Amino acid sequence: MRSQFWQLLSIQFKEFFREPGALFWSFIFPILMSFGLGMAFKDKPEIIQHVAVVFPANTDSSKLKNFLDVRCTKIKNKNSEYEFILDNKKLGKTIDHFFVRTREESDIMIKRGQASIILAEGNGRVNYFFDPANSESRLTYLTISYILSGNSTISNPDEIQTLNRKGMRYIDFLIPGLLAMGIMSSCLWGICYSLIEKRSKKLLRRLVATPMKKSWFMITMFMSRFIFTILETLALLVFSMLVFGVTIQGSWIAFAAILISGSFFFMGLSILLASRTANTQVGNGLISSITMPLMLLSGIFFSYSNFPDFIIPVIKYLPLTLFADSLRSIFNEGSGMSAVMIPFLILSVTGITAFFVGLKSYKWN
Amino acid sequence: MINKAGKPPVVSAKNIFKSFKDVKALNGVDLEIQSSQYTAVLGPNGAGKTTLVEIIEGIQFPDSGEILLFGKHWKHNKEELHHLIGISLQETLFEDKLTVRETLRLFASFYKLPEKRVDEILEMVNLKEKHKSYVVHLSGGQRQKLALGIALINNPMLLILDEPTTGLDPTARREIWNILRGLKENQGTSMILTTHYMEEAESLCDQIVIMDKGKVLAKGTLDELVSASQTNEIIQFRIIGQKNIPDFSNFKNIKDMQYDEVTGQFTLQVANTSEFLPVLIKYLNEIACKVSELRCRYVTLDDLFIKMTGRKLTDNTSGI
Numbered sequence: 026m027r028s029q030f031w032q033l034l035s036i037q038f039k040e041f042f043r044e045p046g047a048l049f050w051s052f053i054f055p056i057l058m059s060f061g062l063g064m065a066f067k068d069k070p071e072i073i074q075h076v077a078v079v080f081p082a083n084t085d086s087s088k089l090k091n092f093l094d095v096r097c098t099k100i101k102n103k104n105s106e107y108e109f110i111l112d113n114k115k116l117g118k119t120i121d122h123f124f125v126r127t128r129e130e131s132d133i134m135i136k137r138g139q140a141s142i143i144l145a146e147g148n149g150r151v152n153y154f155f156d157p158a159n160s161e162s163r164l165t166y167l168t169i170s171y172i173l174s175g176n177s178t179i180s181n182p183d184e185i186q187t188l189n190r191k192g193m194r195y196i197d198f199l200i201p202g203l204l205a206m207g208i209m210s211s212c213l214w215g216i217c218y219s220l221i222e223k224r225s226k227k228l229l230r231r232l233v234a235t236p237m238k239k240s241w242f243m244i245t246m247f248m249s250r251f252i253f254t255i256l257e258t259l260a261l262l263v264f265s266m267l268v269f270g271v272t273i274q275g276s277w278i279a280f281a282a283i284l285i286s287g288s289f290f291f292m293g294l295s296i297l298l299a300s301r302t303a304n305t306q307v308g309n310g311l312i313s314s315i316t317m318p319l320m321l322l323s324g325i326f327f328s329y330s331n332f333p334d335f336i337i338p339v340i341k342y343l344p345l346t347l348f349a350d351s352l353r354s355i356f357n358e359g360s361g362m363s364a365v366m367i368p369f370l371i372l373s374v375t376g377i378t379a380f381f382v383g384l385k386s387y388k389w390n
Numbered sequence: 391m392i393n394k395a396g397k398p399p400v401v402s403a404k405n406i407f408k409s410f411k412d413v414k415a416l417n418g419v420d421l422e423i424q425s426s427q428y429t430a431v432l433g434p435n436g437a438g439k440t441t442l443v444e445i446i447e448g449i450q451f452p453d454s455g456e457i458l459l460f461g462k463h464w465k466h467n468k469e470e471l472h473h474l475i476g477i478s479l480q481e482t483l484f485e486d487k488l489t490v491r492e493t494l495r496l497f498a499s500f501y502k503l504p505e506k507r508v509d510e511i512l513e514m515v516n517l518k519e520k521h522k523s524y525v526v527h528l529s530g531g532q533r534q535k536l537a538l539g540i541a542l543i544n545n546p547m548l549l550i551l552d553e554p555t556t557g558l559d560p561t562a563r564r565e566i567w568n569i570l571r572g573l574k575e576n577q578g579t580s581m582i583l584t585t586h587y588m589e590e591a592e593s594l595c596d597q598i599v600i601m602d603k604g605k606v607l608a609k610g611t612l613d614e615l616v617s618a619s620q621t622n623e624i625i626q627f628r629i630i631g632q633k634n635i636p637d638f639s640n641f642k643n644i645k646d647m648q649y650d651e652v653t654g655q656f657t658l659q660v661a662n663t664s665e666f667l668p669v670l671i672k673y674l675n676e677i678a679c680k681v682s683e684l685r686c687r688y689v690t691l692d693d694l695f696i697k698m699t700g701r702k703l704t705d706n707t708s709g710i
Contacts, residue, residue, distance in 0.1 A: 226482070226484075227479055227481065227482045227483065228482060228485070230449060230479060231477075231479055231482045231484075231540075233449070234448070234472070234477050234479075235497060235500040235544075236469055236472040236500050236501060237500040390450070
């Protein structure tokens with residue numbers, strides 16, 4: 026009995042440890058991820074809150090200017106940027122980062138998730154502009170109102186100006202990101218995983234032993250996936266338009282162009298990843314290793330501006346970030362084709378390159 | 391090489407070598423298959439059967455040697471040869487959520503065949519009642535019939551089947567054999583079939599090729615193979631108990647002998663059973679050896695295979 030138990034237990038372990046791919050994704054990959062993310066956040070245990078500040082026309086008697094000049098520290102080498110540190114032995118530091126901007130610039134910062142609240146002074150009063158549905162904005166509001174008004178944690182409710190204009194809400198930030206993420210997942214699982222599965226079932230081998238045109242096989246796979254991504258996009262778009270009143274303020278042509286280039290990129294990447302992978306376990310890990318970091322880093326749910334400064338330039342050029350940021354600027358900032366031309370070109374060219382490299386090294390048998 | 395009818399052989403493989411890393415899968419294989427000939431490639435797992443058929447199918451390429459189908463090289467005649475052959479790979483899994491008809495229709499489209507051909511195939515492989523079933527819901531035998539149907543869809547001149555009945559119950563196996571027999575009678579198709587079932591080779595094929603460790607050990611018709619053996623008669627019996635084990639070293643009539651210590655079974659190959667049997671019984675009585683299950687029969691492929699390789703056909707080694 027005991028021997029049977031140990032035999033059964035040992036085969037479970039052997040099966041697992043004899044699959045190098047599974048071993049990598051189960052042990053090595055999480056360690057690498059935690060190492061990477063841990064290193065990135067190791068020195069930043071504090072909470073950083075981003076606040077856009079709009080001065081009144083006359084700054085002579087401005088409360089905000091006075092607050093920034095007297096109680097805050099000017100950030101070195103940064104124009105019109107200040108920080109205020111709220112230190113607590115147990116909680117650690119809460120750093121409020123203030124950006125002095127025009128009202129229009131502040132609105133764009135909110136749309137891009139670069140600031141969670143706007144402090145605007147007018148008629149001798151400081152108003153707080155934010156979306157109350159966004160918990161990060163509420164927390165920032167509570168902190169700032171505490172700092173500005175001494176011991177009172179809740180300032181005069183009249184000072185709160187709800188930001189519920191289209192394009193300014195958290196939902197407006199979220200939907201374009203979700204669209205981009207959906208297309209990424211759809212392409213990687215729909216094309217990459219499906220191809221790997223067909224290879225592992227020997228179906229690809231069977232298909233190429235017929236007069237089937239390989240190019241047609243790939244083109245039909247691309248076409249069907251592209252149609253699915255359009256349908257998925259339309260479904261989410263119509264839903265978010267009807268339920269949340271999300272709108273596309275920019276050019277529909279730019280929207281279509283970015284949608285196509287983003288889809289092409291992830292379809293090309295799918296072919297490249299599937300080109301040599303022989304079994305579905307490894308395929309599973311491979312796809313997760315691409316989608317998981319991109320979802321974490323590319324600011325789908327929350328702005329990536331909270332990541333350390335040194336990593337932000339890298340994040341900005343990650344494919345999912347380029348895709349999501351472009352969609353956001355079209356949705357919320359009214360951007361046209363010229364504003365998204367660079368991401369469009371980067372995504373299209375790298376996607377097509379990945380497709381051809383993948384096809385060249387594609388293992389059919 | 392041209393045959394008597396002035397046509398090149400359906401398959402002509404000369405001196406084929408193929409290695410995978412350190413394993414020599416094929417070690418100088420020669421094979422020729424004529425029109426309307428059914429050839430069985432027999433051998434245990436790891437013999438190189440699948441590698442050989444995949445080279446014939448154009449899925450793999452030999453390290454050296456020449457392979458011609460209908461006198462043509464794969465390199466420049468891929469499109470044409472794909473239309474002339476029909477194949478069934480070992481363990482191909484088709485799309486689970488496609489129906490039988492949809493799967494056949496997909497493959498028919500590669501050959502630009504009409505829906506009528508799908509109906510003919512459903513009839514031919516007895517899957518008419520299952521045409522709306524998802525592949526995932528088919529039994530093992532039905533899946534093999536579907537694979538066979540796909541192989542037949544383009545009405546191929548050469549059918550290449552890699553272990554088409556492995557793992558099937560005897561009824562399903564015989565059903566596939568009947569389809570293949572019908573095909574030979576009605577359409578004059580040539581076929582290469584790999585198997586490790588002796589009965590399958592004996593019952594279906596004109597030519598039998600015995601392979602082991604990447605080499606062809608023997609080939610010919612069943613009669614040729616048996617008559618090439620020193621003898622074609624076998625006396626087989628099992629001894630009871632481990633005492634008084636017979637010693638046949640001085641019996642000149644015995645051409646070959648195998649003794650299985652585990653089962654106590656003796657297999658004697660003799661020139662003439664009717665002459666040797668009284669001698670054998672007399673000797674066993676003299677040494678007081680009790681026996682059971684005494685049988686006299688002709689030599690089978692199994693006996694030949696054991697004689698050639700020292701292994702049974704169903705022995706498992708690495709699969710190549």
